[in-house]
Amino acid sequence: MQMVQETFEDLGFALSDVTFVVVDLETTGGSAAECDITEIGAVKVRGGEVLGEFQTLVRPTAPIPPFITVLTGISNQMVAGAPRIESVLPSFLEFAAGSVLVAHNAGFDVSFLKSAAAHAGHPWPGFPVLDTVRLARQLVHRDEAPNHKLSSLATLFGAQTVPNHRALQDARATVDVLHGLIERVGNLGVHTLEELQSYSSRVTPAQRRKRFLADAMPSAPGVYVFKDRRGEPLYVGTAGDIRRRTRSYFTASETRRRMAEMVGIAESITPIVCATRLEAQVRELRLIAQHKPRYNRRSRQPEKALWVKLTVEPFPRLSIVRRVKDDGAHYAGPFGSRKSAEQAITAVHEVVPLRQCSQRLSAKPGTSACVLAEMGRCGAPCIGGQDVSDYAAVAERAAKVLVGDGREVVQALRARLDALSAQERFEDARALRDRMLALVRAAARSQRMAPLAKTPELVAARRSEAGGWEVVCVRYGRLAATTVTPRGADPVPFIAALRATAEVVAAPEGPTPAAFPEETEQILRWLETPGTRLVDLQGGSWTCPVGGAGQTRAQLEPMSRTWGGFDRDREHAALSGQRPLERPPGALRADAAERTAKVET
Known part of the structure; x- marks a missing residue:
């Protein structure tokens, strides 16, 4: 049997087994970037017993x-005559x-140690850190x-x-304070390192009492479902380590x-243990759509998604x-809200x-027309x-932007946007x-999903962290099966078995996939990850239009993150997709003063 050494990341590490090094520094000032360490004192303890001490003066550079x-x-x-920090630091790190x-106001001491390590060229080991000040604020009241x-x-x-x-004197005193604080939280049911690190008085008694619910969880990737006393799902989540993630709900x-x-x-x-991360993500979506747990906020109503139809x-x-039908119409979507669908139509x-x-x-024509x-x-x-x-020629332009090469329409919109920006009509431009x-987000979604929705079967693979292969079988845009092959094994027999046992998926109606769109998009993200290899593609072609909405979306998306300030140069540059002009400090104030002066004269 292979023995696995536990780490500090294991949430069940008992405090009695943890080695603490309580450290205190004396420095020439309060800034780690500008000041130096003059003394290091540290005490190593475990289970209440002192294992060793470290103390040295340090010669500063000033x-x-x-x-x-x-x-x-x-x-x-x-x-x-004391050594420089470059000589002292390796001994302390050892x-x-x-x-x-552990330190009292740990941010101060750790910042100096990290700065010293950087200047000395030593990589910082990434110690877990415990701050006795933060813990004391949770446990010690003003009347004490x-x-x-x-x-x-x-x-x-x-x-x-x-x-x-x-x-060293301060480090020794901090050891006694640490033990006093640990005794207090022990009486509150805190017995592990992670619980101590994340302890807060904000954690309710109900949360602490129910930590045992996570004790039986597996340390494996998958989905977890919180249920009430009647067995009804309250919340569905996904995690790379179910045990670690579920225990965090009680801290x-x-x-x-x-x-x-x-x-x-x-x-x-x-x-629900899953073979791959993708399977866990898909199962989460399906369970949320099926049970509609009241504490999940997203993906609860995928059947209510909206589409724009020509x-x-x-x-x-x-x-x-x-509803999307196989009626020969052109569709774009899905949209998350009626407002966004109306914006796309506009x-x-x-x-x-x-x-x-x-x-x-x-x-047959009528007798009166509208104001348009x-x-x-x-x-x-x-x-x-x-x-x-x-009119068919007009409709064809609209169809292109929904399902094909919409560059003509998008270029017209961009020209309109540039004109509004040049006129400083920024509200209209935004x-x-x-x-x-x-418009382009929805069109890009439907254009990306359509090829996969028409494909009877696609098999793809990519390397797993364990060294084997993660293999997925997708049918009409729905995850039909997934597996992980052992390291060093020939993947071909595993792929054959996967295809033979995969879910039978009927062809969907219309251009939409046989799954909810969010599932198909999750699969597409997996397929588009660098390193993914296409094993087989049957009965379809996986392509997107060259001038489709995906390219336009990539160009416009950064614009949604630009700030909407009052600097007209930056506003014009952001809305027209150009690089904002670099302006010297104080330029905004100077411009404002100049405009004010002009108004006053």
Whole structure:
């Protein structure tokens, strides 16, 4: 049997087995970037027993300020013959190896140690760190001690050493404070390193009492389902390590209020171990769609997704629908909200004179037209302004942006955007930008999914972390099977078995996949990850239009993250997709003052 050494990342590491190195530094000032260490003191303890001590003075690169000498008692004469930090640091790192670093106000001490390591060219080992100040703030109330300074806590816990701003003395006092704090949290049921590191008084008693629910969870990738006393799912999640993730719900690392409420109701956790991360992600989506757990916020209503449809009739128009049919119409989507679907339609109407009336038109013209015809925004097929063949050319432009090469429409939108930006109509430009993004995002989604939705079977593989291969079988855009081959084994028999046992998936109706779109998109992200290899593709072709919405989306997406400030140069550059102009400090204030002066004159 192979023995596996436990690490500090194992959430079950008992505090009695943890080696702590309590460290304290004296320095020439408060900034790690500008000041030096003058003394290091450290005490190594485990299970309440002192295992060793480390102490040395350090010669700084600059004289010690007089007020620091008064505070610590360390003078320039005392450190004149002391070694430099470059000589001291390797010995300290060896002394502290394999331990948890503890300090009072740990951010200060660790920042100096990291800075010293960087200057000396030593890689920082990445010690787990415990801060006794942070822990004391959770456990020691004002009626017990006037503050959380080391001297006050040492008095409270009856430390055998009085801190005096010398490194080793202060480290010894911190050891006693640490033991006093550990005793307090032990009475509250905290017995492991992770629980101590993340302890917070914000963790409810219900959360602490129910930590046992995660004890039986496997340390494996997969899905976990929190359930109430009736067995109804409350929350579904996915994790690379189910045990580690579920245990975090019972500590202060979980800060979401609704999760604390959920844990208070939960009575059990059901783990579902998965072969691959992709399988776990897909199972999560399916379980959320099936059970609609009340504490999950996303993916709960995939069946209610909206699509924009270019209708099939003599004079097609754009409409918002919930169902995609195999009726020869063109679709874009899905959209997460009606607002985004309406924005996409408005973007098309901005440059394509499609009719916007909702009634069904016949080839026989009527007698009156709407105001859009008077504005030149519609060719007025309703009154015979366009016949079916003339209008078909207009509809073809709209169809291209939904399912094909939409560069003509997008270029017209970009020209409109540039014109608004040049006129400094930034609010209108931002609104148009948002409509463009809604359109190209949805079009890109449908164009990416369509080829996979039409493919009867696709098999792909990529290297797993263990050295074998992760293999997936996808049918009509739905994950039909997945497996991991052993390291060094011939993957061909495993792939054959995978295909033989994969789920039988019927061809879907219309251009949508046989799964909810979010599942197909998750599969596409996996397939597009560098290193993925296409093993076999049957009955289809996996292509996207050259001038499709994906390319346009990549160009426009950064615009959604630009700030909407008042600097007209930057605003114009951001909205027109150009590089913002670099301006010297104070330029904004100078411009504002200049404009104010002009107004006053």
